Amino acid sequence: MKRKVSILLATGALMLIPFMGAGILRANSNQRSPDSPVAEGNPSTLTLQSVHPDEPAEYTFDQRFALDNSLNNLKQVEGALSNFQSLTEKSKTALGEQAIASIENTDWESQNLGFPNWVGSVEGTLRKQDYQLKKLEWELAKKQFEDGEITQAVLDAKAANSQKAEQEFQAFWESFGVVD
Secondary structure, X not given: OHHHHHHHHHHHHHOOHHHHHHHHOOOOOOOOOOOOOOOOOOOOOOOOOOOEOOEOHXXXXXXXXXXXXXXXXXXXXXXXXXXXXXXXXXXXXHHOHHHHHOOOOOOHHHHXXXXXXXXXHHHHHHHHHHHHHHHHHHHHHHHHHHOOOOOHHHHHHXXXXXXXXXXXXXXXXXXXXXXX
């Protein structure tokens, strides 16, 4: 029985490898966003220290916490949850229903209702916030354009970003459904 539990734990640990691999990626320090509070010359009050010796703060802020990266990581989480669901089913015969039931999130409701709803809520939040931010950036750009602080090209780019984020959120909304 102990051997079966050890195998189960080892298999679970193997599912974490994609997440560890994502942490190894490094950014080119020349790829800084002008909106980054850690970019040179930015008057932000944030003081961000590196969270890992192999990862500059700029990378963490601009790349790791970027929408596209977060959505990709969310797909990895979704895959890990799917693998956990499969592992749970396969483990029932080896360990027995009672042993599996003693482990959190192995019940049918969590795995078939909770997992999809949790992932959908996080993706919806990311996409909603991206839409709201891009809309606000466009509103600010309109004011900046009126004041002669930015060019028409910058204003047009902000408008296009806002429209794209709106379309992406709308598409997500139309594909989303709460599982119950």
